[in-house]
Amino acid sequence: MDFLTSPFSLTEDLGIDLGTANTLVASEAKGIILDEPSVVAVYKGTNEVILDGLGVGIEAYAMLGKTPTNIEAIRPLKGGVIADFEITEKLLRYFLQKATEGGSWRKPRVVVAVPSGITTVERRAVINSTERAGARKVYLVDEPMAAGLGVDLPITEAQGSMVVDIGGGTTEVAILALGGPVTIKSVKVAGDDCDEAIISFIRKNHNLQIGPQTAEKLKKTIGSAAPLETEKSMEIAGRDTLKLMPRKAVITSEDVREALQEPLGQILRVVLDCLEEAPPEIGSDLLESGITVVGGGGLLPGFDTFITERTGLPCTIDEDPMTAVARGTARFLEDLDLYSSFLSDGEDLN
Ligand SMILES: Nc1ncnc2c1ncn2[C@@H]1O[C@H](COP(=O)(O)OP(=O)(O)OP(=O)(O)O)[C@@H](O)[C@H]1O
Ligand SMILES: [Mg+2]
Incomplete structure (x- = not known):
């Protein structure tokens, strides 16, 4: 048995979903170990993390939009x-330290999920940042493959899934x-x-400026x-765009749904493009298996209805959509050799 992957090993390999909004760390044995916002609080004009390096994640998120001037x-x-x-490396370093606290003395091997659209240069940069943040060896996997494995889609079989x-x-x-995709x-x-x-x-229809948190x-x-x-409906507060003074307003769910038409339409367009390009045999598989949605956006009520009405395909929202990619990265750790065709360790990047 390989010492490094044996249950008695002193090192625990980790999977990371390094997301724009949230970063999750998972291991094969423990599942999700850490789930925090991808936010770092620094002293203005520096890259020095506040609170002696502890101003990362949950603590830093609470400060978004209301930090003191420094x-x-x-x-x-x-x-x-x-x-x-530089800041991403600090975030990774802190999260890796937190995830391995009290555990191994040996640096972990890490599988990081990355968006499929990123360039070779960006892929190398993620590998370098993760290594410098404390990984022994880094493997990249494209997010959709990690998501697919995380929600148990038959990604290695002939049966098509989406x-x-x-x-x-x-x-x-x-x-x-x-x-493969x-x-x-x-x-x-x-x-x-x-x-x-x-x-x-809300700016256009209610003359009210609100912040991203609201x-x-x-x-x-x-x-x-x-x-x-x-x-x-919900009452919110913002700044009147004409009088420039704080003011409240009541916003309805119809308002919000109308506002979301444009971005949801763009997302739908990509789903339709993908379906149009799929070979017919695969298309017929999808009539059965349908579309599985992961990521925080899947938590928007009615997203499954929205997709089914416009594609004619069944749509399932994963029960825990925000952890799907991280769960998938941990599953690749079960057998790095078996899944080697999905993983890149940087050697293959030109
Ligand atoms: N209940 C909800 N309804 C709608 N959207 C939600 C809900 N909960 C979370 N979200 C949204 O989900 C998004 C975060 O999702 P997720 O954690 O999957 O993103 P990420 O993996 O960090 O980002 P990316 O994959 O783009 O790098 C945020 O935009 C958040 O507002
Ligand atoms: Mg993500």
Whole structure:
């Protein structure tokens, strides 16, 4: 038995879903070990993490939009890719340390899920950042493959299946069969764009400027992709765009649904493009297996109805959509050799 993968080994390998909104760390034995916002708080103008390096994740998220003048809360990933390498490395270092606390003395091997659309240069950068943050060896896997394995789709079999991952920064759509993607598309439209759409709708229709946190809260509390049995409303506060003074307003679920039309339409377009490109045999598999949705965007009520009405295919939202990719990365750790065709360790990148 390989010492490194034996149950008595002193090292525990880890899977990471390095997301625009949330980073999750999982292991084969423990499942999800850590699940925190991808946010780092630094002293303004520096890359020095506040609270002696502890201002990462949950603590830093609470500061978004309300930091004192000398502190800045940064989301180092944008559109699914690393916008700030140094800060991302700090985030990874802190999370890896936290996830291995009290455990192994040996550096872990790490499988990191990345958006399928990122460039070779960006792939190398993720490998380097993860190594510098404390990994012994890094393997990259494309998010849709990790999502597929995470929700138990038959990704190595001839049977075609389809997965849609709606995150904070990117939506990944893939039809999978025989150990690889048959078609795969990635678009930088996801949860963050839904929040932006809500902000601009409320500015236009209610003359009220709100922040991204309020927009996200509206989306999560009263947002929907299809009409609700009982429509809802919520009182929010913002700044009047004409009088420039704080003011309250009542926003309805119909308002939010209308605001979401544009980003949801863009996501739907990618799903339809993928389906149109799929070989006919695979298309007929999908009539049975349907579309599986993962990622936080899947939590929007009525998203399954929205997709089924417009594609004619059955649609299932995974029961725990936000952990699907991380669960998948941990499953690759079960047998890195068996799954080697899905994994890249950087040697294959030119
Ligand atoms: N109940 C909900 N309804 C609608 N959207 C939600 C809900 N809960 C979370 N979200 C959204 O899900 C998104 C985060 O999802 P997730 O954690 O899957 O993204 P991520 O993996 O960090 O991002 P990416 O994959 O794009 O890098 C956020 O935009 C958040 O607002
Ligand atoms: Mg994601």
